[in-house]
Amino acid sequence: MKALVYNGPHDVSVNEVPDAKIERATDVLVKITSANICGSDLHMYEGRTDMESGRILGHENLGVVIEVGPAVDRVKVGDRVCLPFNIGCGFCANCEKGLTGYCLTVNPGSAGGAYGFAGMGPYSGGQAEYLRVPYGDFNCLVLPRDSEEKENDYVMLSDVFPTGYHATELAGVQSGDNVVIYGAGPVGLMAACAATLKGASQVMVVDTHKDRLQLAEKLGAIPIDDTEGDGVEKIMALTDGKGADCGCECVGYQCCNMHREEVPNLTMNNLVQTVKATGRIGVVGVFLPEDPGAADKLAKKGQIAFDFGQFWFKGQSMGTGQANVKAYNRKLSRLIEHDKVNPSWIVSHELPLADAPEAYANFNERKNGWTKVVLKPGK
Ligand code: NAD
Numbered sequence: 155m156k157a158l159v160y161n162g163p164h165d166v167s168v169n170e171v172p173d174a175k176i177e178r179a180t181d182v183l184v185k186i187t188s189a190n191i192c193g194s195d196l197h198m199y200e201g202r203t204d205m206e207s208g209r210i211l212g213h214e215n216l217g218v219v220i221e222v223g224p225a226v227d228r229v230k231v232g233d234r235v236c237l238p239f240n241i242g243c244g245f246c247a248n249c250e251k252g253l254t255g256y257c258l259t260v261n262p263g264s265a266g267g268a269y270g271f272a273g274m275g276p277y278s279g280g281q282a283e284y285l286r287v288p289y290g291d292f293n294c295l296v297l298p299r300d301s302e303e304k305e306n307d308y309v310m311l312s313d314v315f316p317t318g319y320h321a322t323e324l325a326g327v328q329s330g331d332n333v334v335i336y337g338a339g340p341v342g343l344m345a346a347c348a349a350t351l352k353g354a355s356q357v358m359v360v361d362t363h364k365d366r367l368q369l370a371e372k373l374g375a376i377p378i379d380d381t382e383g384d385g386v387e388k389i390m391a392l393t394d395g396k397g398a399d400c401g402c403e404c405v406g407y408q409c410c411n412m413h414r415e416e417v418p419n420l421t422m423n424n425l426v427q428t429v430k431a432t433g434r435i436g437v438v439g440v441f442l443p444e445d446p447g448a449a450d451k452l453a454k455k456g457q458i459a460f461d462f463g464q465f466w467f468k469g470q471s472m473g474t475g476q477a478n479v480k481a482y483n484r485k486l487s488r489l490i491e492h493d494k495v496n497p498s499w500i501v502s503h504e505l506p507l508a509d510a511p512e513a514y515a516n517f518n519e520r521k522n523g524w525t526k527v528v529l530k531p532g533k
């Protein structure tokens with residue numbers, strides 16, 4: 155089959171690789187029809203992880219079931235399914251509680267499993283013609299009848315829609331709240347969408363890219379361009395000097411964190427400043443635990459400097475980590491089915507798999523107009 159393979163930093167290619175196949179009785183085999191490129195893929199792409207060369211990338215996948223293992227009895231051949239990026243077993247202590255991002259079976263001793271991701275188990279990604287789905291009965295979200303015509307909406311259930319939603323859960327967004335969101339990438343835009351769905355009174359979205367801020371504005375959020383004046387001052391003015399009720403971090407890794415350890419993290423510090431005393435901060439941006447390229451730089455592995463003193467003094471609290479996609483996606487799927495939300499509004503490019511290397515380069519540069527790429531391996 156054809157698949158997008160990681161060769162090394164800034165080097166991916168579409169190669170002929172052995173077909174994905176059923177390996178265990180509980181597996182499901184899916185023919186991929188949509189596979190997104192995610193901001194998280196860029197951590198591998200830019201060489202910030204210990205990703206082995208030759209691995210297939212892609213954790214935002216949707217497709218049609220073409221084969222099921224002998225122990226699979228819920229999912230059927232022909233079902234159209236969206237695959238949460240977390241791989242869970244369904245029966246460990248964390249999965250039992252809905253914390254499928256932290257499954258204790260699929261990647262023992264670490265932090266959960268995912269398709270095509272460094273440090274999250276040996277699982278291949280879905281930027282390919284076929285994908286093996288472990289524990290298929292548990293990990294396939296069977297989609298409703300309108301899934302073919304709304305494929306670009308439903309594929310967002312694999313990650314960015316539930317992740318944006320998770321950011322607002324971690325931040326404790328309530329109806330009437332004013333909310334500040336750092337990052338207008340796909341995740342930040344989805345967090346703004348989730349905050350709006352929850353009835354936030356004011357959603358302020360901070361970024362440095364005008365095209366992405368325009369999408370936030372389309373949604374009804376207040377765009378704050380950090381290249382034009384002091385975003386922190388603007389947020390304080392918009393909240394009568396009190397700060398927002400809560401905030402979301404949807405940026406993660408920023409160059410200065412890793413290259414110069416004395417430089418504090420911008421978004422975390424800005425959130426501590428712009429969220430009111432006792433407010434909650436939801437951090438879904440990924441701060442990598444290690445930087446393999448750091449040996450020649452000043453970086454310390456995994457240490458992110460931010461103003462903990464001010465955070466403590468304001469009595470703020472914080473929630474962090476991967477979205478437990480499965481905990482949300484049944485309900486979020488219904489919102490799509492009943493046209494309450496159509497997350498495909500973030501899609502800027504729909505491309506064949508062959509164009510993936512170029513798409514990676516453009517998305518990595520955050521080139522104007524490249525917000526979200528959906529690859530179509532069948533085309
Ligand atoms: P992305 O990385 O393109 O989005 C980041 C956005 O932040 C960009 O638009 C960029 O311009 C903006 N930005 C950079 N520095 C900034 C700053 N100092 N202030 C304000 N904005 C700034 O793509 P994405 O897909 O939206 O991913 C965002 C983050 O979410 C990544 O770290 C990704 O790994 C992470 N993520 C986490 C989960 C999870 O489960 N927790 C899931 C998916 C993605």
Ligand code: ZN
Binds near residue numbers: 193194314
């Ligand atoms: Zn993703």
